[in-house]
Amino acid sequence: MALFVIGYDLIKRKDYPKLWEEMDRLGARKVIRDFYLANLNNTASQVRDHLQRFVDDDDRIFVVEFAKKPQFTKALVGTNDWINANCI
Structure with a gap:
């Protein structure tokens, strides 16, 4: 597993729910606006x-x-x- 910072900027349509649902499915954690932490095998x-x-x-x-x-x-x-569950 590897730890990632993921940020995004949705420009025109701003279809946030589609991306948010995938981030939730991946177990990512939203920590501030448009900024997530994730622990993934990628x-x-x-x-x-x-x-x-x-x-x-x-x-x-x-x-x-x-x-x-x-x-x-x-x-x-x-x-x-x-962070306590995913970071040493």
């Missing part, structure tokens, strides 16, 4: 390519693999629990 390019199926051609997806425990302030409810 590479960053595989995650990006998969998520492109859920957005329009002009939308942006940004995926970064990370190894260290993230530090934050004022993230959405449940973020601490997700």
Whole structure:
């Protein structure tokens, strides 16, 4: 498994529910607006390519693999629990 930061910018149609449902299905955790953490058995390019199926051609997806425990302030409810369960 690998830890990822996933960000997105939906440009015109803003079909958020389709992407949100897939992020939920993947077990990703929304930590702030348009920004998720995910623990997946993929590479960053595989995650990006998969998520492109859920957005329009002009939308942006940004995926970064990370190894260290993230530090934050004022993230959405449940973020601490997700980080504690997924990050060493």
